[in-house]
Amino acid sequence: MNCGIxxxxxxxxxxxxxxxxxxxxxxxxxxHVLIVDDNSPDKTYQKVSELQHEFPDKLFLEVRMxxxxxxxxxxxxxxxxxxxxxEYIFEMDADFSHNPNDLERLYDACAKDDADxxxxxxxxxxxxxxxxxxxxxxLSYFASVYVRMITGMKIMDATAGFICYKKQVLxxxxxxxxxFIGYAFQIEMKYRAFAKKFNIKEVPVIFTDRTKGQSKMSGxxxxxxxxGVLSLxxxxxxxxx
Numbered sequence: 001m002n003c004g005i006x007x008x009x010x011x012x013x014x015x016x017x018x019x020x021x022x023x024x025x026x027x028x029x030x031x032h033v034l035i036v037d038d039n040s041p042d043k044t045y046q047k048v049s050e051l052q053h054e055f056p057d058k059l060f061l062e063v064r065m066x067x068x069x070x071x072x073x074x075x076x077x078x079x080x081x082x083x084x085x086x087e088y089i090f091e092m093d094a095d096f097s098h099n100p101n102d103l104e105r106l107y108d109a110c111a112k113d114d115a116d117x118x119x120x121x122x123x124x125x126x127x128x129x130x131x132x133x134x135x136x137x138x139l140s141y142f143a144s145v146y147v148r149m150i151t152g153m154k155i156m157d158a159t160a161g162f163i164c165y166k167k168q169v170l171x172x173x174x175x176x177x178x179x180f181i182g183y184a185f186q187i188e189m190k191y192r193a194f195a196k197k198f199n200i201k202e203v204p205v206i207f208t209d210r211t212k213g214q215s216k217m218s219g220x221x222x223x224x225x226x227x228g229v230l231s232l233x234x235x236x237x238x239x240x241x
Contacts, residue, residue: 004088004107004164005032005060007077011067013094014042021051021059023100031090031103032058036077038067069181070161071188078170089170091163098162102205106164115201116169117193119155120162124202131209147187150229153194156202159186169198184228191232195241 006024010017017035024033033055037045048061062080064073074091081089088110092098102120109118122128123144129137140159147158163186173192180188193200235241 003086003111004029004090004103005034005081005084005086006090006092006103007034007036007074007081008092008094009036009038009070009073009077010040010044010048010094011038012040012042013044014040014047016094016096017044017047018051020094020096020100021048021055023096024103025055025058027100027104029104029107030058032060032086034060034062034077034080036062036064036073038064038073069185071178071181071185074185075175075178078165078175082167082170085167087167089165089167091161091165093161097207097209099205099208102162102203103164105203105205106162109201109203110164110166113201114199115164116166116198117190117200118164119157119160119190119200119202120205120207121155121157121160121202122205122207123156125204128204128206129209130206132207143183147229150233151187151191151194153191153200155190155194155200158190159183161186162205162207163189165193169193169196172196172198179231180228187229188232191236192241195236 021033024031035048045061045063052059052061062076078089088107090103098120106118106120109115123141127137127141144156144158178188190200
């Protein structure tokens with residue numbers, strides 16, 4: 001069994017999916033890839049299915065019936081990966097906003113250093129984003145400031161979605177209790193790991209905004225994050241997290 005698998009949720013990523021899969025498989029270190037597709041109208045899953053003939057032992061596909069949110073897609077993938085006994089489980093976007101070359105650095109932080117959870121961080125060494133409007137940079141940066149203030153976590157990039165987990169982190173967190181599906185999902189996963197005393201390490205990365213396909217960001221996702229952080233902190237205070 002390969003020790004590392006990269007989970008990539010997709011919805012209408014036909015313009016990116018083949019390129020991102022080939023980019024991962026071109027790395028010096030071998031990673032497996034699991035695509036969790038939400039029945040994309042653009043047939044992203046069909047392209048993945050075609051590529052499985054070329055990569056039968058390291059490309060896997062799970063198709064859900066409908067679009068149900070980023071968080072539930074990752075939880076689906078986490079459970080699949082744990083059943084297959086992968087030691088290192090990654091989150092990564094399909095749109096090249098996360099550079100596949102950084103997968104090896106996240107892996108090293110967990111496999112060779114002492115991290116239980118490695119976060120590809122945009123803000124640990126300043127502000128490392130490309131092609132973002134100033135409004136989005138400020139929103140993302142100050143969201144992390146807000147999260148640190150409310151939760152007590154020292155993480156500079158609390159909403160980051162480029163992550164490597166050691167298996168035991170996901171085994172310890174009760175995945176059935178994960179509540180949020182958007183930005184708040186990323187915060188919730190880090191906070192639950194923090195509450196369980198796992199060692200979280202930030203690895204500096206450069207985040208480049210997508211050049212193909214459509215962003216999934218929405219006002220509802222941002223609202224969920226703002227109020228979700230407060231609810232997480234309250235639950236922990238009453239030992240109900």
